[in-house]
Amino acid sequence: MTTMTEASVREFKMPDVGEGLTEAEILKWYVQPGDTVTDGQVVCEVETAKAAVELPIPYDGVVRELHFPEGTTVDVGTSIIAVDVSGGAAPVPAAEPRPEAAGAPAEPKPEGSGRQPVLVGYGVATSSTRRRPRKGPEVPVQQASAAIHTELNGHAPAAQAPAPAVPAPALPAPAGADRPLAKPPVRKLAKDLGVDLTTVVPTGPDGIITREDVHAAVAATAPKAPAPAASPAPAAAPASYDIARETRVPIKGVRKATAAAMVGSAFTAPHVTEFVTVDVTRTMKLVEELKQDKEFAGLRVNPLLLIAKALLVAIKRNPEINASWDEAAQEIVVKHYVNLGIAAATPRGLIVPNIKDAHAKTLPQLAESLGELVATAREGRTSPAAMQGGTVTITNVGVFGVDTGTPILNPGESAILAVGAIKLQPWVHKGKVKPRQVTTLALSFDHRLVDGELGSKVLADVAAILEQPKRLISWA
Structure with missing residues (x-):
């Protein structure tokens, strides 16, 4: 019987799925x-600091070993799966020499012991190749043991009840067989809630399971909660009663990456934050008018x-704000393009995707890009x-009812604008106190390359445009 050679085994390593x-x-x-x-077949789903990604295998073969169980964090470049690419069946160990040849009595082996050991938690490897049964009548294990006992002790052993049969372990279903259709974030949600996707009735298009x-x-x-029964109040739990008062959540994925980035930014770039409160009543009116404009039909x-x-x-109007600090080269890098980052709260944590070349987009194009960015982030895609490659960022804390904040810069960027909640407030307008739509803006910037004058000009310009939106035409 032939065995698989090491030369036929390919090790698939954890790739760098991002930058x-x-x-x-x-x-x-x-x-x-x-x-x-x-x-090209997807063999596993992994979560990076940026997104959940399905990994395809780049060659044909038979899976020999999974090197890590689910839930393990693996460094990029580490082998995660071994595949036999020789084109043969699943690996089978070489035949061992018979004990009889060395003069030792044969030891009975349990059925199926010829299979190769596998990683705990992943079942038994299925194989079409089995050991050929030995010729001649087989002696039951108990009968053979009794004969040996009689020969050594001169009498038969005491009768013993036969051991109950142990059912064979269930074999895993072939990969991809009747696999439910669901997006990676939905699969993760099901895993977290302990839901078997094969039992879920899909309602999405083409039979896709939704959240x-x-x-x-x-x-x-x-x-279902049972109906409350009339009974005396229960006695207080004793002091030794163990109640879980804390929950520990591993720091990994998006949360780990965000924490490292924010700490690095906060203690590398000297932050300065300035604030301005502005009347945005005219901007809110323009929003309602644009919703009725045919150029924005179907857009958010x-x-x-x-x-x-x-x-x-x-x-x-102030291009020096769109820059970064190159510590290694000791240079300020002024960028002549704007990749506009939008901070988005998702089930996986805070992420900041950006709209590439946002400076070159018309208002309808910008609306379309914003809509796609938000939808993709919410779906975890x-x-x-x-x-990657953002230059400035907007964080809209107003959607949570917050007036404003002091945002921390996205690493590698020089400015971030926080937008507070838009509220109806008393405001002096044309010499009279009237109810107006008001919000507070906060601009944080890197004081190594942006001084107070430049930061103030940028914030003042944003406020002026929101107060008088017609400046979008005259200043653009």
């Missing part, structure tokens, strides 16, 4: 040892659109490339 990522967590394996894989389907499955299996028009455009115009 400069150093590690990724294995969320889900879609194959098991013994499964046949083909070039609502997963929540519905949880609600359907939740036990909101205050953030005009705030983004106002910041782009302010940068055009933001690619690592979409979060």
Whole structure:
């Protein structure tokens, strides 16, 4: 019987699925040892500091070993799966020499002991190759043991009840067989809630399972609360009663990357934050008018659109704000393009995808890009490339009812604009106190390359445009 050579084994290493990522967590394996894989087949889903990504295998073969279980964080460049690319069946160990040849009595082996050991938690490797049974009558294990005992002790052993049969372990289903259709964030949600996707009824297009389907499955299996019965109040729990008062959550993925980036930014770039409160009543009226404009049909028009455009115009008037500090070269890098970052809160944490070349987009094009960015982020489909190369950022804390904040710079950027909640407030307008739509803006900037004058000009320009939106035409 032939055995697999090491030369036929290919090791698939954890790739860098983004720019400069150093590690990724294995969320889900879609194959098991013994499964046949083909070039381009997805074998696992991993979560990086930027996004959840499905990894395809780049060659054909049979899975020999999974090196890490689900939930393990693996460094980029580390082998995660071994594949036999020789074109043969699943690996089978070489035949061992018979004990009888050395004069030792044969020891009975349990059925199926010829299979190769596999990683704990991943089942038994399926194989079409089995050992050929030995010729001649087989002696039951108990009968052989009794004969040996009689020969050595001169009498038969005491009768013993036969051991109950142990059922064979269930073999895993082949990879990809009837695999439910669901996007990576939905799969992660199901995993976190302990929901088996094969039991979920899909309602999405083409039979795709949605987040609502997963929540519905949880609600359907939740036990109903029994009707309260009239009974005396329970006695207080003793002092030794153990109640979990803390929950520990591993720091990984987006949260780990965000923490490292914010600490690095806060203690590298000297932050300065300036504030301005502005009457945005005219901007809010313009938002309502644009919603009725046929040029914006099917597009999402909101205050953030005009705030983004106002910041782009302010940068055009003050281009030195759109820069970065190159510590190694001791240079200030002024950028003649704007990749506008939009901070987005998602189920996976805070991410900052950016709109490439936002400075060159018309208002309808900017609205379309904003809509796509938000939708992609909420669905967990933001690619690592979409979060690289930003130059300035907007964070809209007003959607949470917050007046303003002191935002921390995105690493490598020189400025970030925080937008507070837009509220109806008493405001002096044309010499009279009237109810007006008012908000507070906060601009943080890197004081190494942006002085107070430049930062103040940019913030004042944004405020002036939002107070008088017609400046979008005269200043653009």
